[in-house]
Amino acid sequence: MAVPVDALATIRDRVGEAAVILGTAGAVVSGLAGWGVSCAVFLVVSVVGEPFMPRRGDIVERLLRVGQLGSSVRVALRFSAVMALVLNQGDASTLASLVLIGYVLFALMAAVTGIAMHRVRYRRNLPVETRNIDTSSLLIPDPPSRLIRGKINENFFVPMLLVLVPACIASDTIWPTVTGGAIAFVLACLPLTLALLADRRTAGLLDNDAVLDVVRDFLAEHEPEVLLYFADSSPSIYQVNMWLSTIERLERRAMIVMRSRRALVKIGATSLPVLCVPSTVNLISLDFAAARAALYVGNNGPNLHLLRLPHLKSAFIGHGDSDKNASVNPYAKVYDELWTAGPAGRDRWRLADVGIDDADIVEVGRPQLHHLAMHDADGGPIPTLLYAPTWEGWNLTQEYGSVAFQGLALVRAVLDSPVPVRLIYKPHPLTGRRDPRVRDVHQQIIALIDADNHARGLTNRPTYEPPDIDALHAFADAAQRTRHSGEPGYQLSAIEAQTRTVAAQKAYLASLDPQAHLVAEGPGPDLFAYFGAADFLVTDISSVLSDFQVTDKPYAVCNTTTNTEKQFIENVPAAAAGIVIGPDGERLDEVIAVASRVAADTYVDARQHMRTYLLGDRRVPAQQRFADAVDALVARAGERAAKHSDPPGGPV
Incomplete structure (x- = not known):
């Protein structure tokens, strides 16, 4: 029987942790005891285990970090172990000095590399991430080399061994260490050079104003009439995904507005334009003047950041229809309309007696079920x-x-x-x-x-093979996903993705x-x-x-x-x-x-x-009822717009 992937990942993590902890401890003990070969072996074991250490969130990794035994401290311990070993050999001041110089050089190179990569990541973390919007004018560069995307210290593990292992095994002469150190220095220059080049390539290209200007130009040209707004976190992204094909079928210009970067990563395939604007200041700076209807799938505090726009008529469409008490949240009084599937939803609000006017309830069916x-x-x-x-x-x-x-x-x-x-x-x-x-x-x-x-x-039991409907999952970072998703024909529509998914699911169940x-x-x-x-x-x-x-x-x-x-x-x-x-x-x-x-x-x-x-009444398809409700909401907003002239951006 095959071992589950999750079990293999757990085994890998535990082996990596054991190698790092026991290897580092063994190297320190061996260094203090003067056991050269043993120290070298433990150093190799500990360094080989580092790439397999789990990322943040694992309990052992968290304990090491809390105990001030992070990656940088472990590097210092390995050099200290070799220093102790060398000093135990008697007159080895020159070799000890070389090891110390090596440590200082590696620390400085790692620091410069880390600073450069921090700047690169910061710049590539765009103030507004998008899907299906042309961002070619930003000239978003390719991401940095895979060699420097992970933990910075990992780039220096092999060069480090070229200094430490010769010092352990041949502590009676400096030349193996000098030779290894020279090779190590050349190897260590590679990630440093790549980081500095990446830093220079992104400088001045991805500033806040440039990205916002591209988004503003898109809004002015596209003039979306309907906004689907989502302000929750990634575990709740299903609340958006269930509506994607329904919104795509509307004959009006529509788009998705989100607030969570992590949620954007998990959004389903769609041909709709998507904006992810984490910053409230940036969201307020955007002009949604052409929009008339805003649809909300969840009750969240940040909904206020769009509700504040007086020219938008709002409707709560939710993410399911049930008799749970959460379905009659008094927060819903902030919306102009509450859309429910059928008469049961209307009765639910009436019986809850939370201040909802029956005239504000609209029955639209459940178009997602078509x-x-x-x-x-x-x-x-x-x-x-x-x-x-x-x-x-x-x-x-x-x-x-x-x-x-x-x-x-x-x-x-x-x-x-x-x-x-x-x-x-x-x-x-x-x-x-x-x-x-x-x-x-x-x-x-x-x-x-x-x-x-x-x-x-x-x-x-056969393994489920999901269809390949996400063309963006292979890309390294948000900037690259934003760039490629704006290319014509790159993204599947939710409707096409749904068709492929249903076919794959039926094939799996039949097997x-x-x-x-x-x-x-x-x-x-x-x-x-x-x-x-x-x-x-x-x-x-x-x-x-x-x-x-x-x-x-x-x-x-x-x-x-x-x-x-x-x-x-x-x-x-x-x-x-x-x-x-x-x-x-x-x-x-x-x-x-x-x-x-x-x-x-x-x-x-x-x-x-x-x-x-x-x-609701099945004689009229739910998709048509939903579209009619959108049209009516847009018309209400149009009537208001004819009577009032609102300042751009709305009240703050």
Whole structure:
């Protein structure tokens, strides 16, 4: 069986840490004891281990840094070990002086290289990063050589050994050390020269004003009418990605405005122009005068930086439609309109009584779900139950996840079903992040599924091969990605990327053994792909429940509260069209009976009504309803613009 990539990376990190720590310690001890060969061997081991040391975030690396044993200190310890060894040999003042001179030279060269590379990185960290915008006038140069992109000290490890090892082994003469030092000096000049050339090449090219001028010229020429605004961090980038194809289908000029560099790295393929403006000052300096509508996917404080523009009409479009209490955040009062999928969302706001006017709510359907039809698959020989629970939430008031409540009982019921039922377990990516108890149960569920597959000899699982839809991932830095993404035809559209992704996901699911249970974690098909593969869904209070309505397939909802089933349905109307699994596993037998096709599905008519209630009238395609809502919002902004003359940039 192949070793997982993550496991190999962990082994590599641990071996690197052991080599560095033990090698450095061994070199110091050997130097103090006067053991020349031993000192040389330990030096080589410690230096060879350095490139395999994990980057920031690893606990051992963090402890070394906190203990003032970072890379530079370790270099000093290695030279000190050799100095101690040389001085132990008696009259070796000349050799000791050479070693000391070598250390000073290497330290100075590393310092100059580091300063030059810091300046290069600072300049290439553009004040505004873009996608699909022509930045050729900036003359963005190629990134520095790979040789000098990593930790600066790594460039001097081999030259360092050319000085230290001869001094250890041939401490009775200076010539091996002199020869090695000369070669080392020449080698060390290479990264220094490359860094200085890179520093000179970027000087004066990527200044703040030049980049902002290019963006201003683009805004003046392109005149975007619709802005999709995202002010959250990279883990929440899915909130933008789910809307990309929908926004691309609009007949109006649209663009994405973001605030996080790390989030930009993870944005999906799109043909839309994208601006990433981390600085509030820079954002305020840009003129969005042509824009009329701003769409917000999340409730974040920095939303204010765009909401402040009076000529823009705002709409909160969210990133899912569910009965979670976060769906009725009072913050939403800052927007001109709140867009929801169907009547259920309107009722949700009314019942929450948080000051939202019913006239400001617009039903637009769920246009992101149009591609679910592409995932439709013929049922396999064994019915498939998809268990897609949510996570435990940031606090107890948002604890909707069923993993720690009904999770184990459900999985055991499926595995022990007298009529075979295939299980796909698709946990939320954040499962167990807040509550260790949930994490433990999650691991138990995975162990049960793996054990069942192993007992039946179903252990061979193909590897998911995602389509190559990101042409920018191979580039070294933000400046290079900005440059290349502006070249014509370089980026795939979200629509084309979606088509390729669906094809790859369907091929992967078709390659799986239809009898094997599946834990759908890590890289692999998205949730919508598993909707197509499933015959029955078990889920929690989340947008998964609302989105699944479009499949017209049966489902069950986990009640993790102390409420009765009737009370639960009153709070979670979507549960009325499915089986409600009680806190102690009540009605699990009914779930298995329907999922295994032993019992009839009695909720067909109820689901038809629920689909309309949750997702809106299906007679008008959701994409058209969304586009109509955008047009209406733009028209409202146009009416205001005809009455008022706002200063450029809006109020500060």
